[in-house]
Amino acid sequence: MQQAEAVREIERLRAELRHHNHLYYVLDDPQVPDSDYDLLFQRLRQLEAQFPALVTPDSPTQRVGGEAVPAFATIRHEVPMLSLDNVFSADEFAEFDRRVRDRLGDMLGQGGDLLGPPDIDYCCEPKLDGLAISLVYENGVLARAATRGDGLTGEDITHNVRTIKSVPLCLEGSQRPPLLEVRGEVVMPKAGFLRLNEQAAARGDKIFANPRNAAAGSLRQLDPRIAAQRPLEFYAYALVRSDGLAPAPTQSGMLRQLGGLGFRISPEIRTGRGCPFVMDFYRDIQVRRDGLPYEIDGVVIKVDAVRWQQELGFVSRAPRWATAFKFPAQEALTVLRAVEFQVGRTGALTPVARLEPVAVGGVRVSNATLHNFDEIERMDVRVGDSVVIYRAGDVIPKIVRVLPERRPAGTVPLPLPTQCPVCGSDIERPEDEAIARCSGGLFCPAQQKEALKHFVSRRALDIEGLGDKWIDQLVEMALIKTSADLFCLRKEDLLPLERMGDKLADNLLRAVDRSRQTTLPRFLYALGIREVGEATALNIARHFGTLDAIMVADEAAFMQVVDVGPVVAESIATFFRQPHNREVIERLRDCGVTWPDLEAHGQREQPLAGQTWVLTGSLSTLSRDQAKEKLLHLGAKVSGSVSKKTHCVVAGEAAGSKLADAEKLGVPLMDEAAFINLLSSHGL
Ligand code: IVH
Numbered sequence: 001m002q003q004a005e006a007v008r009e010i011e012r013l014r015a016e017l018r019h020h021n022h023l024y025y026v027l028d029d030p031q032v033p034d035s036d037y038d039l040l041f042q043r044l045r046q047l048e049a050q051f052p053a054l055v056t057p058d059s060p061t062q063r064v065g066g067e068a069v070p071a072f073a074t075i076r077h078e079v080p081m082l083s084l085d086n087v088f089s090a091d092e093f094a095e096f097d098r099r100v101r102d103r104l105g106d107m108l109g110q111g112g113d114l115l116g117p118p119d120i121d122y123c124c125e126p127k128l129d130g131l132a133i134s135l136v137y138e139n140g141v142l143a144r145a146a147t148r149g150d151g152l153t154g155e156d157i158t159h160n161v162r163t164i165k166s167v168p169l170c171l172e173g174s175q176r177p178p179l180l181e182v183r184g185e186v187v188m189p190k191a192g193f194l195r196l197n198e199q200a201a202a203r204g205d206k207i208f209a210n211p212r213n214a215a216a217g218s219l220r221q222l223d224p225r226i227a228a229q230r231p232l233e234f235y236a237y238a239l240v241r242s243d244g245l246a247p248a249p250t251q252s253g254m255l256r257q258l259g260g261l262g263f264r265i266s267p268e269i270r271t272g273r274g275c276p277f278v279m280d281f282y283r284d285i286q287v288r289r290d291g292l293p294y295e296i297d298g299v300v301i302k303v304d305a306v307r308w309q310q311e312l313g314f315v316s317r318a319p320r321w322a323t324a325f326k327f328p329a330q331e332a333l334t335v336l337r338a339v340e341f342q343v344g345r346t347g348a349l350t351p352v353a354r355l356e357p358v359a360v361g362g363v364r365v366s367n368a369t370l371h372n373f374d375e376i377e378r379m380d381v382r383v384g385d386s387v388v389i390y391r392a393g394d395v396i397p398k399i400v401r402v403l404p405e406r407r408p409a410g411t412v413p414l415p416l417p418t419q420c421p422v423c424g425s426d427i428e429r430p431e432d433e434a435i436a437r438c439s440g441g442l443f444c445p446a447q448q449k450e451a452l453k454h455f456v457s458r459r460a461l462d463i464e465g466l467g468d469k470w471i472d473q474l475v476e477m478a479l480i481k482t483s484a485d486l487f488c489l490r491k492e493d494l495l496p497l498e499r500m501g502d503k504l505a506d507n508l509l510r511a512v513d514r515s516r517q518t519t520l521p522r523f524l525y526a527l528g529i530r531e532v533g534e535a536t537a538l539n540i541a542r543h544f545g546t547l548d549a550i551m552v553a554d555e556a557a558f559m560q561v562v563d564v565g566p567v568v569a570e571s572i573a574t575f576f577r578q579p580h581n582r583e584v585i586e587r588l589r590d591c592g593v594t595w596p597d598l599e600a601h602g603q604r605e606q607p608l609a610g611q612t613w614v615l616t617g618s619l620s621t622l623s624r625d626q627a628k629e630k631l632l633h634l635g636a637k638v639s640g641s642v643s644k645k646t647h648c649v650v651a652g653e654a655a656g657s658k659l660a661d662a663e664k665l666g667v668p669l670m671d672e673a674a675f676i677n678l679l680s681s682h683g684l
Pocket of ligand 1: 083125128131132148185237238319322324
């Protein structure tokens with residue numbers, strides 16, 4: 001391809017990718033499947049590799065995280081980054097409103113002397129609990145990003161901010177203003193935060209205390225590849241400099257302007273008149289707070305008219321025209337009374353802190369999680385310690401800090417149990433793992449209960465009404481041990497249970513009966529195989545089609561399944577090798593648990609089965625290992641040397657003797673572009 005043609009093609013691809021990025025990350029409204037996006041992205045990457053001179057910093061390919069920086073440079077804020085005053089109650093907010101109206105006084109005009117100045121229009125925004133940052137755009141392209149720092153100078157975090165998908169690298173729309181400065185908050189959504197901590201806990205890494213710390217920690221990395229893997233989002237709330245754009249007359253208008261430029265704006269923002277409107281907004285958000293995808297610590301109330309804002313001005317470091325209206329704190333200080341250990345479905349022991357009850361954010365808390373043993377050791381938390389607990393939404397509260405200066409005399413480090421507190425089996429804790437497990441397996445009643453609760457849960461066999469309290473009783477009365485026992489329950493087994501009635505028993509038995517007809521993905525998920533969540537269960541089911549095919553597969557065969565790596569493959573293969581598990585599965589089938597078989601995608605989509613392929617030279621869009629894995633997916637064998645039997649040689653850049661061998665033997669050759677096409681035509 002000629003350079004001129006490449007320029008046009010690259011521009012077209014970038015525009016299209018930006019458009020889809022915006023739909024996906026800013027508007028939450030994707031309009032093409034991910035695979036289409038990936039294809040465009042790959043094509044752009046390929047062209048840019050071919051024409052490196054055409055790579056620009058605002059290209060969508062430049063988000064993935066470039067080189068690490070040696071240290072943070074400082075950036076001076078042209079317009080200082082201020083903070084906000086706080087109010088904590090309706091009365092305090094009414095005082096704020098009174099001050100605003102008094103100051104504006106006569107300017108507000110026809111207020112009526114007796115009634116005082118008329119009501120103010122306020123722009124009401126959620127106060128996102130993250131990190132304030134400033135973004136500078138030059139000629140429409142992101143040039144710099146900085147932390148707030150001390151308000152006058154911050155740290156240059158451009159390398160990390162570029163990796164946040166909701167930060168446009170290039171402004172939307174036809175305008176290219178010479179200079180624009182946007183401020184807003186970087187947050188880590190709750191779901192991403194929980195996942196990050198789960199992974200950290202499993203690896204024995206440090207747990208982040210809350211999403212704000214996690215967001216701050218992510219932005220404070222020298223290596224942008226770390227930030228690129230963190231689920232961060234950016235919400236804009238202010239446009240502080242905009243050469244070449246007509247200024248909006250109101251805060252709400254400015255937010256719309258920011259939306260038009262391609263920024264994500266919180267959908268919760270409302271504008272309305274006077275204290276009653278603000279109070280309604282505050283209460284409404286407070287009620288819905290737990291359900292929001294990110295954490296907020298209050299709302300921010302801003303005088304909407306920019307004219308009035310200018311009139312009101314600033315006092316020391318905060319505007320007079322805005323205030324934070326905060327929610328009650330989410331941290332509290334209390335005392336650790338005891339630590340107990342809970343045994344989960346896979347035997348994992350979770351330390352649970354029993355606390356002196358304390359109110360946090362309006363909820364009484366008496367238990368908190370300590371995640372795992374490493375966390376206990378790291379904090380050296382002891383019974384009797386004063387601890388800071390953190391609670392957000394419906395998440396389990398956790399201990400985030402110990403206050404050693406308040407430690408009473410005579411405390412001892414917490415002993416880690418050597419025996420399961422439920423069944424007495426030995427506790428195993430592999431050297432390199434943070435997780436300790438009960439070795440009792442399904443002999444351990446705690447594991448039995450948890451495995452059964454999982455089996456009947458909504459996304460598994462979905463046995464309606466068979467809640468935890470029934471499972472607990474059924475196991476304690478030795479009426480059931482494994483999932484297969486559920487299908488042998490009779491009415492006379494159920495009736496003696498506490499709080500069980502005639503009708504309830506009938507309903508439960510009917511629900512058990514109904515659940516016999518299920519689907520293969522649900523059944524696989526219900527088995528509770530370690531590392532096999534819903535998505536993996538679905539991939540396995542689609543790949544093999546039938547349970548019989550799954551039960552005879554080995555590790556290598558499981559590795560062929562989409563998104564299954566060696567750890568998961570081993571876990572699945574080990575599960576199906578256990579005679580005990582096979583027996584339970586047979587009994588379940590004997591009890592009439594059944595599902596329609598699926599079409600086995602694994603078999604059907606192995607278009608290269610029986611073929612031997614060779615890779616040589618380097619590919620610009622894939623590593624050698626990735627290319628090999630994809631060929632294996634398609635059923636090919638990948639060999640290191642070329643022979644007459646080789647079906648095809650994929651020749652990348654700087655291919656050497658293997659290319660010559662292929663030519664000599666007349667083996668078909670494929671260049672990178674054709675290879676990528678082949679892969680994408682099979683959805684890889
Ligand atoms: S406006 C001059 N709006 O709250 C006004 N701040 O306590 C500057 N924050 O540093 C801030 N959501 O990190 C504003 N919708 C919002 C906000 C918000 C969160 C944070 C921001 C600021 C802190 C002040």
